[in-house]
Amino acid sequence: MSERQPIDDEPVEYDREDVSVLVVGAGAAGARAAIELAQRGVDDVLVLGKRDHGDAHTTWARGGINGALGTHDPEDSPAIHAADTLNEGHFVNDSAKVETVTEQMPERLRELDEWGMEYSRTEDGEIDQRFFGAQSFRRTAFAGDHTGESMLKALVDRARELSVPYRENVMITKLVSDGDAAYGAVGYDMDTGEFVLFNAGTVVLAAGGHAAVYDRHTSRDDENNGDGAALAYDAGASLMDMEFMQFHPTGMAVDESDPEWEPWSGRLVTEAVRGEGGRLFNAEGERFMERYSPDQMELDARDVVARAIAQEVAEGRGTENGGVYLDISHRDADFIRERLPRMYERFQDLGVDMAEAPVEVAPTSHYGMGGVAVDDHGETDVDGLFAVGETMAGVHGANRLGGNSLAETVAYGVVAGERVADRVDGPGTVPDELRESLVEPHLRDLRAMANRDGEHDVDAALADLRELMWDHAGILRDEASLREGLDRLADVRERVADLRVGPVTSESFEFAVDLGFMTAAAEAVLRGALEREESRGAHYRTDFPDVDADWRRNVYFEAADVGGMRLRTEPVDEPSEAVQAALDEGHELDYHQLE
Numbered sequence: 001m002s003e004r005q006p007i008d009d010e011p012v013e014y015d016r017e018d019v020s021v022l023v024v025g026a027g028a029a030g031a032r033a034a035i036e037l038a039q040r041g042v043d044d045v046l047v048l049g050k051r052d053h054g055d056a057h058t059t060w061a062r063g064g065i066n067g068a069l070g071t072h073d074p075e076d077s078p079a080i081h082a083a084d085t086l087n088e089g090h091f092v093n094d095s096a097k098v099e100t101v102t103e104q105m106p107e108r109l110r111e112l113d114e115w116g117m118e119y120s121r122t123e124d125g126e127i128d129q130r131f132f133g134a135q136s137f138r139r140t141a142f143a144g145d146h147t148g149e150s151m152l153k154a155l156v157d158r159a160r161e162l163s164v165p166y167r168e169n170v171m172i173t174k175l176v177s178d179g180d181a182a183y184g185a186v187g188y189d190m191d192t193g194e195f196v197l198f199n200a201g202t203v204v205l206a207a208g209g210h211a212a213v214y215d216r217h218t219s220r221d222d223e224n225n226g227d228g229a230a231l232a233y234d235a236g237a238s239l240m241d242m243e244f245m246q247f248h249p250t251g252m253a254v255d256e257s258d259p260e261w262e263p264w265s266g267r268l269v270t271e272a273v274r275g276e277g278g279r280l281f282n283a284e285g286e287r288f289m290e291r292y293s294p295d296q297m298e299l300d301a302r303d304v305v306a307r308a309i310a311q312e313v314a315e316g317r318g319t320e321n322g323g324v325y326l327d328i329s330h331r332d333a334d335f336i337r338e339r340l341p342r343m344y345e346r347f348q349d350l351g352v353d354m355a356e357a358p359v360e361v362a363p364t365s366h367y368g369m370g371g372v373a374v375d376d377h378g379e380t381d382v383d384g385l386f387a388v389g390e391t392m393a394g395v396h397g398a399n400r401l402g403g404n405s406l407a408e409t410v411a412y413g414v415v416a417g418e419r420v421a422d423r424v425d426g427p428g429t430v431p432d433e434l435r436e437s438l439v440e441p442h443l444r445d446l447r448a449m450a451n452r453d454g455e456h457d458v459d460a461a462l463a464d465l466r467e468l469m470w471d472h473a474g475i476l477r478d479e480a481s482l483r484e485g486l487d488r489l490a491d492v493r494e495r496v497a498d499l500r501v502g503p504v505t506s507e508s509f510e511f512a513v514d515l516g517f518m519t520a521a522a523e524a525v526l527r528g529a530l531e532r533e534e535s536r537g538a539h540y541r542t543d544f545p546d547v548d549a550d551w552r553r554n555v556y557f558e559a560a561d562v563g564g565m566r567l568r569t570e571p572v573d574e575p576s577e578a579v580q581a582a583l584d585e586g587h588e589l590d591y592h593q594l595e
């Protein structure tokens with residue numbers, strides 16, 4: 001009798017689905033891309049997400065979405081919106097992409113209105129607009145404090161009306177690509193555990209961002225782990241701007257050993273608390289913003305306030321939980337309850353009355369400005385692979401203007417949808433050679449990972465990865481610490497190769513897949529931060545504390561032929577004449593920040 005073959009050589013079973021266009025991700029960006037395709041008559045589309053239909057991170061966006069509608073300020077324009085975006089992005093944004101977004105936004109906001117988004121309105125019934133951080137005019141449209149939820153509902157309803165096919169609870173684990181062109185994607189059904197190969201002529205990645213590679217973050221649990229960036233990078237596409245992470249100044253700083261408080265660590269404490277008069281104090285009772293920003297104080301830009309808090313904590317003037325105090329107790333209880341109802345309620349439930357006592361806050365990872373490098377139509381340098389929404393890079397530069405990420409989702413959803421619709425020519429076919437050399441070995445690896453009794457715990461590896469990112473690629477960075485971070489990452493990677501994992505349908509299996517994505521995204525953040533020897537926007541190097549004009553460049557990350565990550569830089573293009581004129585006009589920025 002012949003000896004039993006090692007399990008890895010056994011045939012692997014998988015379902016196949018053939019579609020012309022596969023949209024990976026069903027937040028605002030994926031939904032809008034699919035709607036555009038359907039409206040242009042492309043019906044052989046499949047949208048999938050790793051959660052239930054309508055349940056994506058987009059629902060957590062609260063504050064608003066930007067567009068120069070001019071409801072209150074008719075002098076506002078897309079060019080001034082673009083100028084504000086470049087200013088806040090410290091002039092390393094891709095200005096053509098910025099303009100693509102800002103020019104479209106008035107129309108995109110109106111169509112969302114037609115599709116049922118429940119905007120807050122003026123007395124005349126117009127779409128209301130308010131100030132948001134660092135904007136020259138009131139251009140942030142909103143739906144109370146549930147903008148993202150209302151927006152995604154309108155998009156999902158519209159997609160349903162157009163009968164866009166949707167498959168929920170499918171996790172994509174790899175794209176099928178030979179490095180030059182994409183042919184589809186592979187993943188598994190999270191309910192049944194079945195593996196699936198999607199043959200697709202075009203893949204649109206709309207899989208969200210990577211802010212949750214940090215310990216303290218504002219993202220929903222198990223989202224924003226860098227799936228989009230890592231999938232594209234693995235398929236041969238370049239990433240860019242990964243060193244730029246936006247740290248929101250006020251996340252909840254909690255005692256993580258207390259089970260009641262622990263789940264709240266890093267959760268956003270809205271800027272409206274500062275907007276309504278909240279003051280920041282260190283553990284010594286000093287209103288420390290006087291030293292960092294005597295004019296703007298607590299209302300200065302996100303990166304400035306976040307850095308000030310980090311500095312206070314680093315110099316030993318922080319609270320026991322590694323934060324500072326945010327105090328609005330000088331305001332009336334009624335005022336606080338009326339203006340900050342959700343915040344008041346949240347802290348009240350945890351036993352803190354904001355009208356009586358300060359709350360503890362610390363910076364928290366909020367948004368990755370970087371992501372997949374795309375051309376003006378949202379296409380990557382892999383033919384047939386597009387990236388949109390938070391997965392793509394280029395619009396936000398070194399710091400994102402609040403309200404611009406929701407704008408980017410719908411604007412680039414349309415741009416990519418248009419482009420794909422022009423080119424689509426039937427379902428894709430994965431070449432036999434790629435099926436044998438890439439798809440099946442990958443699925444065998446997944447099968448081998450399921451039920452593996454490895455040495456290391458998935459949750460512990462995840463926690464260590466997030467902690468090292470916080471320790472080494474946080475707000476205050478320097479060469480020695482970034483190098484140490486890369487060493488610690490190598491150690492986590494070794495453990496990831498030998499994890500203890502449950503069946504394919506288990507949470508530990510999903511997290512083990514996530515760890516693969518997260519280590520790739522984390523490596524790019526660390527390497528990019530090491531490469532950029534200057535400080536700009538959200539990226540601050542204590543060993544290079546100044547802006548360096550020679551660094552008006554973007555860092556790109558690509559997989560080298562033989563292992564490793566290769567970095568290159570390219571200079572930034574100049575803005576158009578119209579945007580330059582708006583910049584030259586020097587509009588006054590308003591520093592109300594309400595996200």
Ligand SMILES: Cc1cc2nc3c(=O)[nH]c(=O)nc-3n(C[C@H](O)[C@H](O)[C@H](O)COP(=O)(O)OP(=O)(O)OC[C@H]3O[C@@H](n4cnc5c(N)ncnc54)[C@H](O)[C@@H]3O)c2cc1C
Nearest residue numbers: 025026027028029049050057058063064172208389390406
């Ligand atoms: C607390 C908070 C508040 C915010 N408030 C605002 C705001 O007021 N204004 C603003 O402009 N921006 C805001 N943002 C940012 C904004 O919400 C996001 O940038 C935006 O919603 C991203 O949309 P998206 O469609 O690109 O991705 P998401 O909404 O994150 O959707 C990603 C989709 O991809 C799917 N997916 C991911 N990985 C996989 C995989 N491997 N396989 C299959 N499917 C996958 C997910 O299931 C999901 O369907 C906020 C962010 C946070 C964290």
